[in-house]
Amino acid sequence: MSDIDRDSLPAILSHAWTLLVRGGADRKSPLHTPVVASVDGDGLPQTRVMVLRKADPAAASLRFHTDARSPKVAQLDGKPVSVLAYHPQEQMQLRISGRARIGTDDAVVEGIWDQSTLFARRCYLAQSAPGTPLPGPASGLPEWIEGQQPTAAQIAPARPNFAVLWVDVTAIDWLHLANSGHRRAVFGAGDGWAGAWLAP
Template sequence: MSEDLPEILAQAWRLLVRGGVDRRSPLHTPAVCSVDGDGLPQARVMVLRQADPVAATLRFHTDARSPKVAQLDGRPVSVLAYHAQENIQLRLAGTARIGRDDAVVDGIWATSTTFARRCYLAQAAPGTPLPGPASGLPAWIEGQQPTETQVAPARGNFAVLWVDVTAMDWLHLANSGHRRAVFRSADGWAGEWRVP
């Protein structure tokens, strides 16, 4: 394990980039944490779709009607992941941004599989009470791979969550001695060592 702060930061971003493209990476499914209207913390697992080290952003996809969208838009967000093979915990802090109606979101929507886009056909918002166990999808699409035409009306329910990362808390566990460093955009990502 490197003890060079810039190399540690670069390696952390390499792991995140991999997490965005490799379904088997433990960083593919971090916990994304918000604060709800009652001031209570809310954590949920989300699929990391892309990590961009240059822009220091993470991208997630979600239902525009889900409670997390209102909780997160323009607000602080925390993203937590643990890479068990590397013994590295990453705690990222930043600001959330929701994209809905722009051309970038249109492009992301168009490149998702119709199977992935099917989720957004749910008739009511995620979290809406149901009279019994059900997917919330219309019966005609249940268990089916939809066509482009069939998923088109769901576009309005699709949103992209961007996290503009402003700080990263890196923790490496090792029998020989744990190591922890904190990196912040405010000081140009220079990083500093912390007691683990």
């Protein structure tokens, strides 16, 4: 567990972002795979695990990659979003609120697509949108690419299926569990991220 001053709001916020940045960079971090929540067209909550690709403390944003055809894209674009992460070693829960932004065709998305590995890009070759019923068990990928790394030319048609989800963070609810006494604080853009203590 990190040795930070858990009675200091600025230290807590800074540490939370440090762990999020690590979560975006380190596949072994428990913050690498948070749960992203949306609300569907029927008003029902929908949750799913997503890989955190990057956390940017200066911009207060998180970045995820997804299939532009997946139901979550329509559920999230321009809407409120909640991201949940738990770090067992730190005994820390983060409940992150924000606004979702979907990018599909600007230069930034293009750059992210170009930097992704060919293997990572392969899943966007899936013929049907995620969630489409299939006649039997299958990956949804075309047969010719199963088990193979595509070439740059082969992957090009998959590009329109790639989308970036940005979460512009508006608040972070931080909870730390400890035998010596749990602690909880909330930080929000509204108060300049000064933070306030809450009952755990």
